[in-house]
Amino acid sequence: MLSRPSWFNITSLVVGFSFLYLPIVILIVFSFNDAQLATVWSGFSTRWYGGMLQNEQLMQAVWITLRIGLTSATLATVLGTLAALVLARQGRFFGRSLFSGMIYAPLVMPEVILGLSLVLLFVAMDQNQGFWTIMIAHTTFSMCYVTVIVQSRLSEFDRSLEEAAMDLGCPPVRTFFHITLPQILPGILAGWMLAFTLSLNDLVIASFNAGPETTTLPMRIYGQVKLGGTPEINAISTILILLMTVGVILASVLTKRQRLKRMEEERLAAAHL
Amino acid sequence: MKKPLGPVRRAFSPWDNPSEQPFIEFCNVTKRFGRVVAVDDLSLKIYEREFHALLGGSGCGKTTLIRMLAGFEVPSEGQIYLQGQDLSGVPPYKRPMNMMFQSYALFPHMSVTKNIAFGLEMDGLPSREIKDRVYDMLALVRLEGFAKRRPHQLTDGQRQRVALARSLAKRPKVLLLDEPLAALEKKLREETQLELINLQEQLKITFLIVTHDQEEAMTVADRISLMHMGKIMQNATPGEIYEQPNSRFVAEFLGDINVLDGQISKKQDDEVQLYSSVLGDHLDVHYPTPAEVGDHAALAIRPEKMRISLDKPEQTDINAIRGEVWDIAYMGDVSIYHVKVAETETLRAIVANTTRLVQRPITWEDQVWLSWDSDAGVILLA
Ligand SMILES: Nc1ncnc2c1ncn2[C@@H]1O[C@H](COP(=O)(O)OP(=O)(O)O)[C@@H](O)[C@H]1O
Ligand SMILES: [Mg+2]
Numbered sequence: 001m002l003s004r005p006s007w008f009n010i011t012s013l014v015v016g017f018s019f020l021y022l023p024i025v026i027l028i029v030f031s032f033n034d035a036q037l038a039t040v041w042s043g044f045s046t047r048w049y050g051g052m053l054q055n056e057q058l059m060q061a062v063w064i065t066l067r068i069g070l071t072s073a074t075l076a077t078v079l080g081t082l083a084a085l086v087l088a089r090q091g092r093f094f095g096r097s098l099f100s101g102m103i104y105a106p107l108v109m110p111e112v113i114l115g116l117s118l119v120l121l122f123v124a125m126d127q128n129q130g131f132w133t134i135m136i137a138h139t140t141f142s143m144c145y146v147t148v149i150v151q152s153r154l155s156e157f158d159r160s161l162e163e164a165a166m167d168l169g170c171p172p173v174r175t176f177f178h179i180t181l182p183q184i185l186p187g188i189l190a191g192w193m194l195a196f197t198l199s200l201n202d203l204v205i206a207s208f209n210a211g212p213e214t215t216t217l218p219m220r221i222y223g224q225v226k227l228g229g230t231p232e233i234n235a236i237s238t239i240l241i242l243l244m245t246v247g248v249i250l251a252s253v254l255t256k257r258q259r260l261k262r263m264e265e266e267r268l269a270a271a272h273l
Numbered sequence: 274m275k276k277p278l279g280p281v282r283r284a285f286s287p288w289d290n291p292s293e294q295p296f297i298e299f300c301n302v303t304k305r306f307g308r309v310v311a312v313d314d315l316s317l318k319i320y321e322r323e324f325h326a327l328l329g330g331s332g333c334g335k336t337t338l339i340r341m342l343a344g345f346e347v348p349s350e351g352q353i354y355l356q357g358q359d360l361s362g363v364p365p366y367k368r369p370m371n372m373m374f375q376s377y378a379l380f381p382h383m384s385v386t387k388n389i390a391f392g393l394e395m396d397g398l399p400s401r402e403i404k405d406r407v408y409d410m411l412a413l414v415r416l417e418g419f420a421k422r423r424p425h426q427l428t429d430g431q432r433q434r435v436a437l438a439r440s441l442a443k444r445p446k447v448l449l450l451d452e453p454l455a456a457l458e459k460k461l462r463e464e465t466q467l468e469l470i471n472l473q474e475q476l477k478i479t480f481l482i483v484t485h486d487q488e489e490a491m492t493v494a495d496r497i498s499l500m501h502m503g504k505i506m507q508n509a510t511p512g513e514i515y516e517q518p519n520s521r522f523v524a525e526f527l528g529d530i531n532v533l534d535g536q537i538s539k540k541q542d543d544e545v546q547l548y549s550s551v552l553g554d555h556l557d558v559h560y561p562t563p564a565e566v567g568d569h570a571a572l573a574i575r576p577e578k579m580r581i582s583l584d585k586p587e588q589t590d591i592n593a594i595r596g597e598v599w600d601i602a603y604m605g606d607v608s609i610y611h612v613k614v615a616e617t618e619t620l621r622a623i624v625a626n627t628t629r630l631v632q633r634p635i636t637w638e639d640q641v642w643l644s645w646d647s648d649a650g651v652i653l654l655a
Contacts, residue, residue, distance in 0.1 A: 158376065161378050161380060161381075163365070163372075163374070163378065164372075164380075164439075167365055167366070167371055167372045168366075168443065169366045169367075169443070170366055170391070170395050171366050174395075182382045183382065265425060265426045269426045269427050269428050269431075
C-alpha cells in the first residue's frame with residue numbers, strides 16, 4: 001500500500017538528498033563547462049574530456065592508481081580471506097581475541113597515523129618509496145575490510161557441507177576449493193571490490209608513502225585543485241562517478257534477479273513440479 | 274509393523290552367537306566436551322548387516338557417538354573398531370562408511386547428479402562408471418527426472434532422497450543416518466521408514482540410525498540401543514526392549530506403562546508374589562528375576578495387557594483389582610481408561626474399539642475390575 005507522502009517527509013527527503021548530491025551534480029555540470037575557470041559557466045562543451053586524454057600526467061596517474069588498486073585489492077583479498085578463515089574456524093586458541101582485535105584495529109585507526117607508521121617502517125627498512133610502498137600500505141589497511149566481509153559470509157556457511165565432502169572421501173584442502181570457496185566466493189568478490197574502491201579513493205596514506213615518480217589519481221587531483229583546478233579534473237571525476245554508479249547498479253540488479261529466480265524455483269519445487 | 278513389507282523380515286540374530294565377530298565395536302568410549310560428558314564409558318557391538326538404532330532424548334549423546342564413528346570427533350578415551358581394525362587416527366575421508374546428515378548437507382552449487390557423483394569422483398572412478406552408478410542411484414531413490422536440478426529446486430522429501438543416494442553411491446560398508454527423517458512430515462516419514470528397511474535388505478549393508486522417535490526405532494531396527502546421559506540403558510531387539518525392559522527408565526521411555534511399587538513377598542523359581550502396600554494386595558507375577566523375598570521391586574504392566582470389566586472375572590489364576598473409572602480418552606482406534614484403584618494410584622487400560630459404539634458399555638465413575646495375567650507384567654529392580 002502506498003500512502004500519500006506528507007510534506008514533512010518530502011521536505012526532509014529533498015534536503016537530505018540535496019546535501020548528499022548537490023556537490024556531485026555541480027561537479028558533473030561543470031565538467032561540461034566551456035570556460036577555463038571552474039567557477040563561471042560559459043556554455044556547454046565536451047572539450048575537457050578530450051583534453052583529459054591528452055594530459056599525460058593525468059593519464060599516468062590513472063594508470064598507477066589502477067595498478068596499485070588491482071594488486072593491493074588482490075593481495076588484501078588473499079590475506080584477508082586467510083585471516084577470516086582462521087578467526088571463524090580455529091575456535092579458541094591462545095591470543096584469539098588479541099588477534100581479532102588487531103585485525104579490526106585499522107578500521108578505526110586514523111589514516112594519518114597509519115600512513116605515518118608505514119613511512120617510518122619503510123624508511124627503517126631503507127625502502128625507496130614508490131609503487132610498492134603504496135601498494136603494501138593499501139593492502140595493509142584494506143585487508144581488514146575483506147576479513148570482516150568474508151567472516152560474515154563464513155558465519156552463515158553450513159559446516160556440515162565440509163564434513164559431508166570429507167565423509168565422501170575428499171581431503172581437507174580439496175574440500176576447501178570444491179566446497180568452501182564456491183560458497184564464500186560472493187563475500188570474497190565483495191571484499192575485493194571494497195578493497196579496490198578503498199585503494200582508488202585513498203589520498204592520505206598514498207601521500208605519505210608515495211615517491212617522487214608515483215603520483216596517484218587522488219593525489220594528482222588534489223594537487224591540481226590546490227594550484228587552481230582545471231575542468232579536466234572535473235571530467236575525469238565525472239567518469240569515475242559514472243563507472244562506480246554503473247558497477248553498483250549492475251551488482252544490485254544481478255543479485256536481485258538471482259534472488260527472485262531462486263525464490264520462484266523454490267516455490268515451484270514446493271508445489272511438486 | 275504397520276504395513277506389509279513384501280518379503281518377510283529375515284530371521285537374523287548374530288548377537289546371540291558368541292563366536293560371531295562384531296562388525297563395529299565401541300570399547301569403553303568416553304567423549305568429553307570441556308566439563309560435559311557427552312558419551313560415558315560406552316561399549317557397544319554392532320554386527321554385519323544389522324540395522325541398529327540409537328534411540329534417546331535430545332542431548333543424550335547419540336550424535337556424538339555417530340560422529341566419533343564417522344571420524345568427526347575424536348574419543349577422549351576408548352577405542353572404536355571396524356572389522357577388528359582400530360579406527361583411531363584414520364581421518365573421516367579414509368573411513369569406509371558414509372553418513373547422511375540431519376540437515377542433508379547437499380552441496381548447493383551442484384546439481385543432483387553432481388552431488389551423487391561427488392564421492393565417486395573423489396575415488397577417481399572412470400567417468401563411464403560414475404555415470405552408470407549415478408543412474409542406478411537415481412533409479413533406486415526414484416529421482417530419475419530430477420538429475421539436473423539444484424538442491425533448492427527440490428522438496429524436502431526429494432532432498433532427503435538425494436542425500437540418501439549420495440551416501441549410498443560409494444557402496445559404504447556402513448551407512449550412518451543422523452535423524453534422517455526428522456524434517457519430513459508424518460506420512461512421508463512413515464513411507465520412508467519402510468523404504469529404508471527395503472533398501473537395507475536389498476543392499477545388505479550395515480545401517481546405524483540415530484533417532485529420538487521410538488516408533489521409528491521400533492519400525493526400522495533389528496536392535497535398539499536406548500541411550501540416556503551418554504550411556505546405553507538397554508540394547509535389545511524392539512520386542513525385547515518393549516516387553517522386557519531392564520529398568521524403570523527403559524519401561525517408561527517406550528510407550529505407556531503402569532508401574533506399581535512393592536516388595537517381594539514370595540518366590541519360587543519364576544513364580545513371584547509382590548506385595549503392593551498402596552493396593553494392600555498380593556500380586557502374582559511370572560517373570561525371571563534375581564530379586565529375593567523382602568527386596569523392594571516394582572511391577573510394570575503395559576496398558577494394552579490390562580482388561581477392564583464391570584463384573585469380577587471368573588478366573589482365579591489372574592490378578593484382579595477393583596477401581597473406579599476416572600477418565601476415558603477416546604483415540605479413535607483405541608480408548609484409554611484411567612482407573613483409580615487407590616487414593617494415590619491410577620492405572621491405565623487400553624481397549625480396542627472393535628465395534629462402532631456411540632454408547633460405551635463402561636463409562637465415567639463406573640465401578641470396574643482391572644485384571645491381567647500373571648505373565649503380563651515384568652519385575653523391575655531399578
Ligand atoms: N561440539 C560440542 N561442543 C560442546 N558440547 C557439545 C558438542 N557436541 C555435543 N555437545 C554436548 O554433548 C551432549 C550430547 O550432544 P549430542 O551428541 O548432540 O546429543 P543428541 O544427538 O543425543 O541430541 C550435549 O550436552 C551437547 O550439548
Ligand atoms: Mg543429535
